[in-house]
Amino acid sequence: MGVVFGDIGTSPLYALRDTFAGHHPLPLDRLHIYGIVSLMFWSMMLIVTLKYVTVIMRADNKGSGGSLALLALINQHTTGRRWGKGIILLGVLATALFYSDSMLTPAVSIMSAVEGISVYNPSLHGLVVPIVVALVITLFATKSQTRGTRLSWASRWAGPFMLLYFATISLLGLRSIAADPQVIRALSPQWALAMFMADPWHGFIAMGTAVLAVTGAEALYADMGQFGRSPIRVSWLVFVLPALVLNYLGQAGLLLRDPQAIHSPFFLLAPQGFEWPLLVIATTAAVIAAKAVISGAFLVTQQAIQLGFIPRMTIRHTSTSLGQIYIPAINWALMIAVILLVLVFERSRNLTAAYGIAVTGAMLIDNILLAVVLFKLWRWKPVFALPLLGLFFAIDATYLGANLAKIPDGGWVPLLMGMAIFTLLTTWSRGRALMRQNMAEGALPLEVFTRSAHTSAARVPGTAVFMASAAAGVPSALLHNIKHNKVLHERVVVLTVQISDVPTVEPAERAQVKDFGQGFYRLILRFGFMEETDVPAALCGISVCGEPFDMMRTSFFLSRQTLIPADVPGMALWREMLFAWMLRNAADAMGFFRLPTNRVVELGSQLKI
Template sequence: MTDTAAASELPDSRPASHGETQGSLVKLTVGAIGVVFGDIGTSPLYAFRETFAGHHPLTLDEIHIYGVLSLVFWSMMLVVTVKYVMILMRADNKGEGGSLALLALISRSGGSGGRKRWTAGIVLLGVFACALFYGDSMITPAISVLGAVEGLTVIETSLEPLVVPIAIGILLGLFLIQKAGTARVGIFFGPIVAVYFTTIAVLGMLSILRDPTILWALNPYYALNFFFIDGWKAFLALGSVVLAVTGAEALYADMGHFGRRPIRAAWVYFVLPALMLNYLGQGVLLIGDPEAIQNPFYRLAPDWFRLPLVIIATSAAIIASQAVISGAFSVTQQAIQLGFIPRLSIQHTSAAAAGQIYIPVINWALMVMVILLVLFFQNSSNLAAAYGIAVTGAMLIDTCLLTVVLLTLWKWKPWLALPLLALFFIIDIAYFAANLTKVPDGGWFPLLIGLVAFTLLTTWARGRQLMLARMREASMPVEIFVKSAANSATRVPGTAVFMTTSPDGVPHSLLHNLKHNKVLHERVMLLTVRIEDEPYVPDTERAEITSLGSGFYRLVLRYGFMQDSDVPAALKRVGSCGPEFKMMDTSFFLARQTLLTGGSKPGMAIWREKLFSWMLRNAESAMEFFKLPPNRVVELGSQVEI
């Protein structure tokens, strides 16, 4: 456990552009406040209101208000502080966090036989958590921006018809600027969100000063008492209470950008106190003025400050949305590298920060779905019914993965691990079950998105495995080929690089080239790009080269799942295989497969084969993905039946 925990503290455990580099703890903490806590920070806009005025309303009396506040506080303590901040953030993969990084860490420890099958089941859980994230990344921008803009109706009720158009305008602008990158405005995120948290903390504190007895709500007695006197409604209330901790998984997922210590410091010393002060302040307000339930967040502010508060809250909501969108890009990049998503165009928006990427397909898909959500649900209350299922589902899966980590990787003693895991499972299952009651009111949406994404991810992964297996079956041993072809074929000057997914056998592109052109280059390189189950591979460990004789070489380039596969750049650093690589003397040969569906030995259902074939046709070409010079690439087609 100590080694795992210490990994992300090492300054050289990953590139300087990607993590807790040379910056001070204070600077990194401010940055973490801006990026990591935007989602959970905007929850006070709607979470407390929805618990009392949502689809399962509660009586606005002292018993219920105290009970809900106690549930909110202990949810933050147990789910966010203990589970994510204290425990899960220790399960880093070379400094990176998140479901896919954790999944790669677990997969690397998988054994054989029954344990291998058991690990495969865990992999499917992790993939489903990734799929649910896409549903969450669609709802978060919609509900955050809508919840913030709805403050205008508190200032002037006649402005209500403008809420949806203004929210759509803000969201459209947010997605349209993604191509330019967030590197320039990113430095302002931390201070803006810090101002937001300070503001809501001060407003909450001023309200608490009117009735300090509200602090008793932090006693877990009131949460338990809520269940004792009104068990069914308390259970239903969990579906809204969990809105207060949505975004908790972002703490873990963004660990690689800021490091464990800055995120912990920001949460414990700043974000958690600010959130609880605001929730307690809303509680005091509702005890004294039940009518304020229409929008207790904005009613905390005096009349003169409500418009500035709308501006501050909207800015925070935009930043929270930006963090989720950037997270979707990052998760997609990891999924592509790990083989769950076809190659997509990935553009870098910053020369200094490797994490600043833009994926057009994901950006436009998210934009369309977010706008449709706003138009369909119209307000944050309706969206709150759809919100929560994806988050609680991902949290439950994180607990399943944590079970593997504690018992298998860290080898905690059962008497210590099992009671803690039992507590986490009880909490997560209760939250997830409570959110299932919201399925008819909108909860079906994230489940539908998750199911579609899961189908796409698993279809691509399975189809790719089958295709590689079929190609491997038909491949010729490279030793036999070199002996027979080296002396019989005409050799021409230059270098030929044949890309192949398998480090064994002869690439189909090489066989086709020899069959049709009847020549071989003086130097023939069989190149395989391998993505490892770790975020970064140092340049010193990038290339592994083997001489096959007669001018033939086998080259394996290793990359981490957070790195770009820049083949020409890697080739320039390769030695011990003849003269230096020059792009004008090098030709790259690629094989483009055409899938034949419905063959004699189908490996998947016909509809999944057709889906995989469609994904294969629309994947970005290897030339663009591996950054090969277009005028030096030759593509040769082949047909594969799976």
Template sequence: MSDAATITGAVPESTSVEQHGHGHDGFLKLAIGAVGIVFGDIGTSPIYAFRETFAGHHPLTPDRFHIFGVLSLVFWSMMLMVTLKYVAVIMRADNKGEGGSLALLALINRSTPGKRWSTSIVLLGVFATALFYGDSMITPAMSVLSAVEGLTVVEARFEPLVVPLAVGILVFLFFIQSRGTAAVGRLFGPVMLVYFTVIAALGLSHIIRDPSVLFALNPWHAIHFFVSDHVRAFLALGSVVLAVTGAEALYADMGHFGRKPIGGSWLVFVLPALMLNYLGQGAMVLALPPGEALRTIENPFFLLAPEALRLPLVILATFATIIASQAVISGAFSVTQQAIQLGFIPRLRITHTSASTAGQIYIPVINWALMTMVILLVLFFRSSSNLAAAYGIAVTGAMAIDSCLIAVVLFTLWKWNKVAAGALLAIFFTVDFAYLASNLTKVPQGGWFPLLIGLIAFTLLTTWDKGRRLMIERLREAAMPVSIFIESAATSATRVPGTAVFMTSTPDGVPHALLHNLKHNKVLHERVILLTVKIADVPYVEQQTRCLLEPLGHGFHRLVIKYGFMQEPDVPAALKQVTGCGEEFKMMDTSFFLARQTLLASARPGMAIWREKLFAWMLRNAESAMEFFKLPTNRVVELGSQVEI
């Protein structure tokens, strides 16, 4: 395709267009679906969070003082970070119904154009996205490995099988992605309902034996823990945060289920089930002699169940972790699609795995890259306890960035009272940065991994964005005004029957493909369409407002087609809806002209040479514009040009 549209497939634009509404399914159906998809990650945290706090890299003595302090920290972390921050506040900051860091970033950019701090906000949003990729690698490895390790509770001799079984399950999980998850997805809700019910019942059975553990919900125990043993309490935060990993999924998946069904599921079902299980683990350990408590704390989740039920619990937990991993993988596909549409990632091949659900997509490059990294993580760390050191930094970093973004929303978009907003943000930032600081102590033990992945992803995303913008500038410099071209070319060139569609990144200037075609072939079609595809800062653009046509005279027309960042461009389908420029578009009478740029790295101001070479490599490996825009393969003509940036 021509100009910058070749680079990104489309041009992000700031505009306000009405949302393509979600279907109004029943509240209960949506709430159950949310339990299956949204809460998989946070729902499997009891398998390892409580254990890691006491038996991890900074072990605590499993006595009443520490158990009450940790349980209090877990409960109030859930109340402050999940219930207050995400459910009550951040989920109200939706972008036409959609959530997630990129959706929030697009909302802020659309609502506050030209602000002096906008570049910093964009970089924060992009870094949150980069950290998500690190999290999406660690979550499947950590979750599946921790569940399979339950086999050693059933029979210690199973220990050599843990890593091979975990790798086998993960390989199977990634291999079925291309087939789609529609059928499996229907099972997610019921399986997770059973899982949450079982873990709640197991916890309740131990709470009944020692109801005094309920006093751990008093925030004084968390405060007393910090006052009496502030160093150990601070280090414990690095493991306690494992109890709230997955909280950001509530916001990211809001577009699929809606704010109220997700919030309702959390408050009525998921939060009580999780706390019953955590309190049950605490009650069980408190009831044991010191020596036995130390052995039990090595795997308290599975030991909650009677011996006869431990193997079924391992199987159920494994299914739950597969579901949690599936949700994270699907989330990586969705975030990648948004990033492509918003111009942060090159075009990649995207396959829809469901004819009825637009959100179910499969991106082969992302799938195999994730699988490779997840398998390497399992083989390198070999146990969930070792992986726990790497888990948490990406999550706490993304949560801290979400607090920065919501601060902009509170003050600039919603214009809250400054005292009230400041007090609320003080709570968010205190909690977020305390957890982030505690997790940074785990960098030498494995925390370096998500930071490394985040840094690599951030470099790739920002290099592509910067390079794309530089290329657009260089192409604009050489562009000829359309009016001058039409006046000179319309009378001098031979006109031939049919329609020619020239793709261009900007609604001004003559596309390079048009200039090259006239220079070499010396003909113009009877109808010439200068087509620009723009991506709006909203998730969906309605069909009736998608196309904007402007006659330019002498058979030339300027056409702008708009899509939301959650939609996939389909140029032939959009052309069928266009009227007012002659006959209906017929693909067999239409030729699509694309310009493919070859990048030449140069010493011109803009980017470092190594970043220019990286951008050139990304440009060469981008998905074909023909496939990205669904152009008919036998109607496309590509013309090459060279560009220096």
């Protein structure tokens, strides 16, 4: 409840309101009110229930979900295909849009909730922005933010509180429905069709705001690795969906009785004496939703780092439980972005104009990835796959088209942020590939090196582990060590860490060793993209390189590359400069691989790309 459904659960704060009072307002009559509620209900049924809960959640990568997990799953079956790179770029674009959504969601949710102050006391309107900024700073800076991402805090209080929130909005909706039971008729799809037939243009434009009712649907899939498929399905169908439907129906009934309530139909559902308790409940739920999105950003960042789309960052594992991580760089970057959005847009109504393009864009990309899964992985027959995909593409493409009309009103913001993040991700991935290619071209085969090296240098006691990014050739640190120091340890291990396209790797598949004799070994350690790359712990768990590893007698040698301009650059000059900046600011390998600080030696080299 606290992690998965915080985003979509707080949509009633603003979704129906901004459909009728946003930048493209609709007439407040029965046809349009019933039509929009019908559109929201069937969007939740088709997009959330059918697409995500029923179909896409079956496409798990050993239990994990999300665009990157799905991309990794597809990549296992499309390597070498001419359209494989296009699929990878789409997956990266979906990730970039997710980051854009991660900036907008806290701003929209918290501001929509705090604006209840001005609903109940208009004279306090000037305090909304300062209170929102204070809540955002508290959310990102509080010590609880650094104690883990998901399971611990959610199980203690976020989940139970969200149950209280959903129960509250359900009862408020029922109370309003009791005053006008006929409003239940709005669930019929005929009202949505009637609205489009009577007013096609305004109906189409309204879809750009009505989609706010399903923002957060992708979280169901992304969080599957944390909670499992069945708990998410049961929670959605038994608790969340009924609560949302009842509240939207209640708001619709209120608007029919009192059109003046359009400036905040959610908060005006509260009976006399319950206004301020509802404000506290809604604001707390919005903060929980924001925290859940931040936690999701941590998780996606970890996946992206492991898959090679983001530079190494400092990741604090705050618990032995899976998913308990904190990434300071992402936390502070999101905080600054959210505060800037609040200060620039000032009102949630202005923010919702920017909210939707990132969500619908990511949903449309999920359809393309799902098409690959249906045809290439599951081998569905076209007679079954094409109608389903056609339905999903028609819905998401229409929603995206409607949201494009909001570009002048603020929709350019998520597009700009998404393209900037997409550029960073692709630049890092391309730069790393060029680095590997350059290093591989001049690499000396380890077999040749070992035949001559053991007789040309003095051997000293202990173990030397030379970290190598490539699984072939001699790492530059080893070449520099023997060139300048003229010594070799009794046991020399060339170690490569590989991140697999699966969340976790079985212990039996963790290590692969090749013995070259004379105390030389090539060791490959495999980790899943959801696992902590703790190299010392992995080494202590294997005994395939002779005697067991003793960290007090083991030295780790790292290579540090400095980029210099190439005669024929592999990327545009501005992208090379961007990649060099990202490389300089990446977290050091010592911390990323959990190497003991007093057992590490770094040797530098220059590299052209």
